[in-house]
Amino acid sequence: MTITLYNTATRSKQPLEPIEDGKVSMYVCGPTVYDRAHIGNARAVVVFDMLYRLLRHEYGAESVTYVRNFTDVDDKINARAAEEGRPISEITEETTQWFLDDMAAIGALEPNEMPRATAYVPHMVKMIEGLIEKGHAYAAEGHVLFKVRSYADYGKLSGRSVDDMIAGARVEVAPYKEDPMDFVLWKPSDADTPGWDSPWGRGRPGWHIECSAMAYELLGERFDIHGGGNDLTFPHHENEIAQSKCAGHDFANIWMHNEMLQVEGKKMSKSLGNFFTVRDLLDQGVPGEVIRFVMLSTHYRKPMDWTEQKRVEAEKTLVGWYWMTEDAATGEVPAALIDALRSDLNVSKALMEMHLMAKNGDAAGLLSSMTLLGFPAVNQNLSPSLLEKVQRTNAAPDMLDSNSDLQLFQKKLESLRADALVSKDFSALDDLKGKLGAAGVEVRMTKEGVTLSPGPFFAIENLEVLK
Ligand code: AMP
């Protein structure tokens, strides 16, 4: 039952070998709480939720510890509070609850521990004191800075050298820094900014030290997996490693990073008008299960594109699956599905397996797979809007007929290939292959023959137009 995961630190896949036999511990960087989570934030949550669910399935729910923090001290939060003329704690409490509600709506389980940074400031101060004692940090003008050059492996995770970073970056060189690369562990607060008493005066922690301190308090000196979006690899995770290693901790064994989310092929941004939050989608009537399906359909290490077409097709697929499994009894999760998930969380492959189960009428296998992927059963909190569509469906979903359609196209491709081998004109073959690909069908051609299988976004309607 080995799970293989891609480790950013070694740039290779490796088997998960828990530090403590039979138990797994994981830390994932959580949100800064000042606004609604956007769908990019949701991708990271769904990816690590899927991993958490797999780990619970493999090791037992009580043997997995998942920690995800809330960053509730940050200059963006201070700015938001000032802008709205409201107390900071009101903003952070409200946003934290929004986050939990929105993530629950897309099927994310709550981690075992959700530490808030403001509750761990004394632990951060202690860690910073230790770093100063060991010569890895220094105090200057009310700040404390981490001495990057005191940690020889700095840059290893992200594959950068300190000298290149200095040459390439426009690092703000504050007068109190000994070296432009040194980063803030502690900074002074004025009367209007939240602050805590410390050996360096009233101030507040930098962002990076928060994760090092909370991971240590809750998971100890070493733990199995550390996760986050790949935008955090540098500097956040590089800095976490430097702090924790210099404090004498082993820290994380495996580093996992999800790729970013785009919208209709473009970077999501407020200025492009393609920025939206999970709540926006839910309010527009997009069921949480549909959002989850779209998020899961792209492998976590590939950039993912949120498109309207995917949303529509995900809904169609889910309506069909729910229709089919409504009265099914759960069975064992099929081995092919587990194997896909164990292989660096290949959820897109898992979804393909589920299409095949649907096609072959394996309702029990499909239902247990849906449960493992975090899709609630019809009678367990399914979004009312999705439930209504399932109940309005009164015929077997189209996908049940897809078997014969796929066979039809397979025969067509085989005969086109035979022709092309004679005429040396492959255009008709390539054309149909391309169209099938665009319809969500995976086409594999080998010497042995042609095989077609439905991909995660396969929809039978797409085949109709090709007939
Ligand atoms: P931020 O909103 O920058 O505080 O990021 C919070 C979390 O969301 C981090 O784990 C980021 O890696 C992740 N994140 C932010 N933007 C995106 C995006 N476009 N796609 C995927 N993950 C993102």
Ligand code: ZN
């Ligand atoms: Zn972090």
